[in-house]
Amino acid sequence: MILKILVQLSRIIVGALFIFSGFVKLVDPIGSQYKFQEYFSEGVLNMEFLVPYALPFAILLIIAEILLGVMILVGYKPKVTVWSLFFITLIFLFLTWYSAYYNKVTDCGCFGDAIKLTPWETFYKNIILIALILLLVIKVAVIKPIFAGKIPKVITFLSLFVFLFIVQHVLTHLPIVDFRAYAIGKNLQEGMQYPADGSIPPVHDFVLENEQEDLAPILLDKEKVMLVIVYNLEKANKEGFAKIKNITDKAIAKGYTVYGVSASFTDDLLAAKKEHNLAFDFLFCDETTLKTMIRANPGIMVLNKGTVTQKKNWVDAEDVEL
Template sequence: MHTIILQFFRGITGILFVFSGFVKLVDPQGSAYKFEEYFGGDVLNLEGLISFALPFSIVLILTELILGIALLLGYRTKTTLWCLFGITTLFLCLTGYSAIFDKVTDCGCFGDAIKLTAWETFYKNIIFLMLIVWMMIKHDQIKPLFSKNITQPILMASVFSSLYVIYHVLTYLPLIDFRPYAIGKNIRAGMVYQEDGEIPPVHDFYLESETDDLTDVILDAPKAILMVANHLEHVDGEAWKELIKLSNKATDKGYLVYLLSSSSTALVSKTKEENTLPFDVLFCDGTTLKTMIRANPGILGLHQGTVVFKENWKNIKEIKW
């Protein structure tokens, strides 16, 4: 009976870590944003580490995936369990701090796929820490499923395939979009408050020019293209050329075309002048822009507020009108 319970603990813990790593794997930039939040001055006050948020994100993704797979395969069980104990203890302390002092409302442990509060994550970590300790005590009863000659190539293939996926989604867009701006989602519908009073998934979507709020105009438009450049200073000349071509083509087809940014008014004016942009630039909250699309710049196509396509500017020729 104890053996059955032990194998159950092993399976559920391994699956949890594989799932946690996978939902981050398809969107590593989202995990990087969460690291930036934790490193911020009002949380851990480690702002010097913010520039390393993406490497930290990639290391965490690979660690969770490989440890989860290794536990399921029974590879070097004692070492694997000690690593799981260490990472779970670390995040137990981190989420406990966040919960007690109300620092980070969503820990990001399951990316955007499943939202957990800091307290929910804290209790989850306690439970799995107990499971890991139990397995550490009984580790000699966890037998490998295959020989090392089979297990090691599986782990190596997992590492290299994960690195390829990370490269691909950072170059283009996440393979799976769990956010409220995914293709097929209606932005206006995402802004509606539910009866339980829970904050809607879209709650900071305001598109403003220097004089007007154009949110409703754009969401009501039968055809609109929003080009997102959260940080204008990071957009290179080649990207501007492609965006201008896209704007001209879209305008001829009857689309409303705007660029969204959270950059300063001075930088917006400078950018428009230097690149002779034929479209207006609207201000939008920076966090909202990072949620909308993981590209700088990226492109969203809307039909009466429903997202009909999303592309990184590098993949701009793939847009289907």
């Protein structure tokens, strides 16, 4: 009796953890893409041939993670589910040990940007998780569907449809939930303040440089600022610049200070400005910082005295309120 209770508790804990972990990444799959690119890089796993496939790999893993969490809770195909949970956790147990032991990846991204864990904290979390899953593997016969008939199957496939819809939505627009320091409502100047423990502030490496100086302090004091984020010009969606031009021209007419921000070469940016007849200049910022600021290329961020008031993918540029 006690063993059955432990199995059901493990089932709930594992299912809830996988759903939570999957959800915080589901709302921002591009963040997971960047993390897998880091894992596949030469300095970590040295599997750079997989870098171009980081996004589909991230989406597949996220969907599998959250769907398996649903399946274990509703009791749909328990044998397949528990063994899948076991092998996925075993893979990440190795990855987190590798990251922690060799100090390769300082944040595994297992909870997206919602919760930050050190590599060793993540490894020990996975040790506990795989112990719970092993109990489910051994006592898989105890795991029964919580609903009769085809209801568990319907819940599973309905969940899959919802998860795929969310992925499509956030890739077309922006993350549904933004856990980063550049989220709407966040003040970047406050984010630059060092915490009491002396750790790195949430907003760091935020510079907006022209050829002479860093304009970030000046722009963060202004009331009406629009930044067009193009973290990498070569990877930017060229169709987006027509909409970018339209909204930036309107913003300038209404008194906004408008700048593009990119990590690309100056000559390439000047050529793009001429090609698309853009009425603003570009400033330089670190590419990683720009990727953190907004999951779009190009994307739009509106500031009011350093507070983020709006963020839009270029697809939704016309929805920016001026």
